[in-house]
Amino acid sequence: MSRLKGSADLERRLLQIPNEVLTELRPALINGAHDIADAMEMLVPERDGDLLGSIAVTGPNETTPPYSAGGSVTLKANQAAVTVGNTDVRHGHLQEFGTAHHEAQPFMRPAFRLKKAKVMRRIASAVTKAIKKAGGQ
Structure with missing residues (x-):
């Protein structure tokens, strides 16, 4: 079988x-x-700062902190994550969704919704740039 030149x-x-x-x-x-984490930090209900201090960004091929949602996970090369929680702070989900004795004070999902369009445009632009660069354009 021959290949094209x-x-x-x-x-x-x-x-x-x-x-x-x-x-x-x-x-x-x-x-x-980081954009999403910054928005979360602006929206997090503050009382003593422990929840604010537990917001962390994990980059591609890195491992999320223990006690973050879903536990410690190593991300793939095309993933980044924003997590809430650490060994001392494990109540982010209770703050976000509420309990029988505590009304929900969401800050994670609203931050994501606020920044999603901007983040997606940035990612699409990076992919387009990389493909053009790889194609020699």
Whole structure:
């Protein structure tokens, strides 16, 4: 079976695109997570600051803090996370959703909704830039 002239080069370049996209995507993911974390910090109900101090950003290929929602998880190369909670603070979900004795005071979901469009535009722009760069444009 014969290959088209240049197809090996094209195939090699196409296989490189995912790595180049991930390289360009990493800063966009981290900046987006920080945008959401900043909004959460502005919205978190403050009494003694423990919940505010437990908001953390985890970048691609890093591990989330223990006691964050879902426990400690190692993220993939195309993921970033904002978590709430640490070894001393484990009540973020109770604050967000409320309990039988405490009315909900959401701050996580509203922060995500406020920043989602901006973060998604930043990520799409990074992907587009990486693909154009990989294609030599």
